Amino acid sequence: xxxxxxxxxxxIGLRRNLTMTFAVVVTxxxxxxxxxxxxxxxxxxxxxxxxxxxKIEVSVFLCGxxxxxxxxxxxxxxxxxxxxIKADLENLSVVDSVFYESQTEAFERFKERFKDSAIAQNVTxxxxxxxxxxxxxxxxxxxxxxxxxxxxxxVDIVQDQRSILEKFFKLLDVLRNGALLVGLFSVLTAALxxxxxxxxxxxxxxxxxxxxxxVGASSWSIQLPFLLEGxxxxxxxxxxxxxxxxxxxxxxxxxxxxxxxxxxxxxxDQVWISSAIxxxxxxFVSILASAxxxxxxxxx
Amino acid sequence: MIRFxxxxxxxxxxxRPALEAVNLEIVKGEFVFLVGxxxxxxxxxxxxxxxxxxxxxxxxxxxxxxxxxxxxHKVPELRRQLGTVFQDFRLLPNKTISENIAFSLHVLGYxxxxxxxxxxxxxxLVGLEDKADRLPSEISGGEQQRVAIARAYxxxxxxxxxxxxxxxxxxxxxxxxxxxxxxxNREGTTVLMATHDSGIVDQMRKRVxxxxxxxxxxxxxxxxxxxxx
Numbered sequence: 001x002x003x004x005x006x007x008x009x010x011x012i013g014l015r016r017n018l019t020m021t022f023a024v025v026v027t028x029x030x031x032x033x034x035x036x037x038x039x040x041x042x043x044x045x046x047x048x049x050x051x052x053x054x055k056i057e058v059s060v061f062l063c064g065x066x067x068x069x070x071x072x073x074x075x076x077x078x079x080x081x082x083x084x085i086k087a088d089l090e091n092l093s094v095v096d097s098v099f100y101e102s103q104t105e106a107f108e109r110f111k112e113r114f115k116d117s118a119i120a121q122n123v124t125x126x127x128x129x130x131x132x133x134x135x136x137x138x139x140x141x142x143x144x145x146x147x148x149x150x151x152x153x154x155v156d157i158v159q160d161q162r163s164i165l166e167k168f169f170k171l172l173d174v175l176r177n178g179a180l181l182v183g184l185f186s187v188l189t190a191a192l193x194x195x196x197x198x199x200x201x202x203x204x205x206x207x208x209x210x211x212x213x214x215v216g217a218s219s220w221s222i223q224l225p226f227l228l229e230g231x232x233x234x235x236x237x238x239x240x241x242x243x244x245x246x247x248x249x250x251x252x253x254x255x256x257x258x259x260x261x262x263x264x265x266x267x268x269d270q271v272w273i274s275s276a277i278x279x280x281x282x283x284f285v286s287i288l289a290s291a292x293x294x295x296x297x298x299x300x
Numbered sequence: 301m302i303r304f305x306x307x308x309x310x311x312x313x314x315x316r317p318a319l320e321a322v323n324l325e326i327v328k329g330e331f332v333f334l335v336g337x338x339x340x341x342x343x344x345x346x347x348x349x350x351x352x353x354x355x356x357x358x359x360x361x362x363x364x365x366x367x368x369x370x371x372x373h374k375v376p377e378l379r380r381q382l383g384t385v386f387q388d389f390r391l392l393p394n395k396t397i398s399e400n401i402a403f404s405l406h407v408l409g410y411x412x413x414x415x416x417x418x419x420x421x422x423x424x425l426v427g428l429e430d431k432a433d434r435l436p437s438e439i440s441g442g443e444q445q446r447v448a449i450a451r452a453y454x455x456x457x458x459x460x461x462x463x464x465x466x467x468x469x470x471x472x473x474x475x476x477x478x479x480x481x482x483x484x485n486r487e488g489t490t491v492l493m494a495t496h497d498s499g500i501v502d503q504m505r506k507r508v509x510x511x512x513x514x515x516x517x518x519x520x521x522x523x524x525x526x527x528x529x
């Protein structure tokens with residue numbers, strides 16, 4: 001079969017089954033968009049993790065006047081303890097940098113943060129603990145610092161900001177998984193719709209395929225026009241899905257990002273990567289659904 | 301061209317075989333009528349040649365191929381050797397006459413140049429030059445059957461198989477169909493035609509194979525429809 005004749009047959013097939021073609025294109029577009037939103041949600045979670053994990057630090061609070069933990073039973077941290085803690089922190093390989101925050105500095109920061117609140121008036125510098133702010137080379141290695149310093153005399157508590165963020169990220173992970181699951185289910189629906197559409201198309205064109213078999217066309221050349229119809233609809237749907245995802249990215253950059261300055265958003269790269277994945281999924285699903293259906297209904 | 305060696309076909313769930321121990325040979329260039337009552341095994345005979353069915357036992361050779369050893373994916377190759385014509389024409393209703401004839405060539409991958417050369421020749425053979433752009437619904441049954449024959453013959457297969465080609469046609473139209481098949485036969489094509497039409501068989505005086513209850517009960521070189529002894 002020559003390409004010209006093949007394309008003509010595909011065009012006739014798509015046109016004759018126009019409402020179904022339309023339904024398939026729209027379903028593929030919507031389901032790939034949903035899956036794409038899931039992929040972008042994943043990219044967004046990763047972008048936020050990168051952004052936040054880069055900023056978070058481990059705080060080693062030293063015993064102050066108000067500390068209640070058992071390690072502080074001996075009273076306020078001594079000069080000697082402070083020096084050795086600092087030296088040991090700096091010696092840890094996972095530690096990138098150590099910054100000392102004195103009570104006065106903590107007080108300044110506290111006043112800055114709560115400047116509009118009455119709390120600031122009731123707090124004095126000696127009530128706030130002094131601390132070491134530790135930046136890790138790898139934020140996931142937080143446990144090393146905890147096990148080395150919690151329980152050590154002069155250390156009140158070791159606090160990791162990551163553990164606070166982690167709860168938030170767990171919530172985001174659930175949302176992302178939900179989006180991916182909805183996407184996968186709708187892709188499955190699209191696959192079933194493609195399969196049914198081709199079944200109807202094969203039935204509508206049973207005269208043509210009957211004649212093709214009769215004159216000795218190979219099963220491959222009988223099935224190819226149908227397969228191409230499925231693939232064509234899927235690719236068209238994918239085009240719309242990519243358009244929708246680009247639109248989403250544009251809206252985020254234009255409207256959402258200026259309002260939410262506390263985080264980074266996924267880049268355009270992620271839109272293109274997701275789009276490429278969607279194209280792969282779309283082709284795979286449409287070819288698979290077509291091949292299975294056509295094998296059943298267009299046997300030579 | 302077609303050889304049956306001790307061929308038996310028993311459909312599953314049936315006690316009596318549709319064909320039993322059939323031996324016969326049809327050589328190149330022959331014109332053969334296949335006659336017999338409904339249920340005599342005619343359809344099974346044709347279906348076995350087209351390899352729509354496989355025999356329960358026995359060997360069938362068609363166009364140099366042993367059908368028992370023919371892999372499924374080689375079946376299209378066999379069908380390219382066989383032009384088939386049916387009682388119900390099986391034309392594509394939304395394609396014109398010339399498009400219907402060209403369809404065979406298109407699906408088998410002929411170039412547009414070859415198609416442009418073949419179509420007028422075929423239209424002339426079947427006498428429908430002036431109706432090339434009509435739709436099947438716009439021409440008579442006899443003309444439709446001529447188009448179907450043109451479609452079967454356009455690829456120049458060595459064998460034409462016609463299953464009741466005149467079954468839906470008036471006697472005067474049937475004559476035209478028979479003249480056409482006779483002409484194709486004279487060009488060297490083997491023709492096997494199953495029919496109920498006694499008038500045609502008596503008139504043509506060709507080889508007649510009669511089936512009854514799955515057996516060949518007659519094989520006459522220049523036969524007539526009714527067996528006269």
